[in-house]
Amino acid sequence: MTEIRWHSRAGQGAVSGAKGLGDVVATTGKEVQAFALYGSAKRGAALRAYNRIADEQIFNHAKFMYPDYVLVIDPALAMTDDITMNDKETTKYIITTHLSKEELIKEIPALQGKEDRVYVVDCIQISLDTIKRSMPNSPMLGAFVKVSGMFELDYFLENMKRVLKKFPQKIIDANMEAITRAYNEVK
């Protein structure tokens, strides 16, 4: 069982990101779960989204988890939200930031000592460059593909095209570029 926790703000696409990831993972024959905690949350409110991935049917419906991956797609939340909550000695962090890894960890004491498990990528800038608006979910998926090694990039891109098929070609292309760039830029 692989468990993933997304830290995001309402409107940044963590829910769509989690569902998109679930959609692609399911094509590999695995069982997935994608959910989020929101409801009356307004745009900009902090929210968490979750994925579970397993070979067998997933029965656990609790939001409580010891995450294998923590994906932070808002730069400020990395500082203010409890991103290391219930983590494990193997938990990997992928954090959106314009800072270097060293600068970021200096700002977040909870990450100190976990340097080898922290990855940074500027999903905000990548989405501004490619999708032309702040939509950090797609780049985060690219970074996750790289860090997790769960898929080949090409396989992931092909399947994301299907997930995004209701959108115009221009938007699909921009998302593919965003995923690819983050895949290459995550450190």
Place this chain on the structure above:
Amino acid sequence: MQDIKLKATEKRGLHELEAGKDLLGWDEVTQGSILPSFEGDASNIAHLKQEERDYSHYNSYTATVASWRVVKPVFNMDVCIDCQNCWVWCPDTSIISRDKQMLGIDYDHCKGCEVCVEVCPTNPKSLLMFNEHEDIENALSQWPEKKKKEKK
């Protein structure tokens, strides 16, 4: 018009409507207390008169509430102008009228409320209340004369 066989069934007031009578067990009542109004196929009966329709025993047409009444309206066709006021106002659809012509009263469903008398505009009234046991011929023989306008 559909070619269907006209038959006079005249099922009006066949049974007394009273509480505690003809009660059925839970296994005999209709599903969902849904009640069919007619026996058999009721297609194309819109043009039939009430007395020609095959009403079911669930329909109030087949029940009588005559015994609920202690005074009854009597209709005097010699005075009536067929204005249809009573037909419009009767709360129990008990004024029988055909082609805008008053024929009489459905005594199976009339409860003796006197609304028809109240709304009758003729002078004297074409409908008057009498004791339930009063003979109709006798009632008609006692009909009042036209009232003269009272001088102010």
Place this chain on the structure above:
Amino acid sequence: MPKEIFELQDREVWDGNYAASQAMRQAQVDVMAAYPITPSTPIVENYGNYVANGYIDGEFVMVESEHAAMSACVGASASGGRVATATSSQGFALMAEVLYQASGMRLPIVLNVVNRALASPLNVRGDHADMYLGRDSGWIQLGAFNAQEAYDLALCAFKIGEDHSVRLPVMVHQDGFITSHTAQNVYPLSDEEAYKFVGDFKPVDDMLDFSRPVTYGAQTEEDWHFEHKAKQHKALMDSRPVIDKVFEEFEKISGRKYNRVESYMMEDAEVALVGLGTTVETARVAAKQLRDEEGIKAGVVAIRNFRPFPFDLVRDALENVKSVGVTDRSSPGGAMGFFFNEVSAALYTTPKRPLVTNYIYGLGGRDFSIEDAKNIFREQKANADAGYITTDIQQFSGLRGPKLGFFQTKRS
């Protein structure tokens, strides 16, 4: 027939709402009257979308309230169409009056209930307060524990309710957000298979049958009302074999078997947890772990079809365990939880009479974790070992503040 064909994969990733709406599409619901409310909104929204885009030959009726929504459903169903809608929480509460009309008139409407807490305080998240409110309304009530089941049971609901020996409305419950907004693998049937399973709608006493005009909503008073309600109750009780039969037929086409009472790891269980909704699946994980890690013989019983209440099956499932924790995800309002009361009544008529305790949990969507379930099992194990209830009989699980509980076992 619909103008457009919907493209389906063998394996989809759907949330519970989407899954339920796909069942509405495949059953080709003729009329849906709805007043959308969180978290069930996407079910009716998607139906409207399918109608507008030609995937359903049906009618979406916009109304001014949930009371009107169910009233319009009653009218449409009495007219002779396949009818469904969805609601939650306050919307369900506002429908309550008309729920009784629908069941009393024996109209096989399908209501997707996405369970949500009842205000006050206001809360959009899931507990079972609305579901409990419907328990005396004369509807068949089925509980789904994940998105796949929300889809499967919605299809079964039409076939059960519309069976001429049943003719009763059916609710399919799913947990708000935890099921309704959680995407999981769902393996849908093809449109052909699904529609063939549900079958054409065969009306009874339909008001649009001009050859046989009928009166709906007759007045009865004391000399007839009792007989009609008894007949209705009998129909509800007699729906049990039909539900079993529909579940068997569904297994043949899907490979997925549903039971009115589900038992997991109960063959040799010493202690059990009884629940409904997503909690059941989380508790199954906890029971498995406890067996492996602590040697506690834990099992889970889920009352999937809790109206008509499977009194005998609950008894069969639980009579050989020593201690049972019954979970209620609804504020009990000054009583023991409703599930606790019903399960206790069933177990009272067994020779061994297992110990039964009550856990109020998860109100307003409060998370129910594997560890929470384990604690319930561990307390049952302590009861089993002691031979009496070692805790308060009613406890609150997952609540902040001083421990809250009521009533103790009378031991002398």
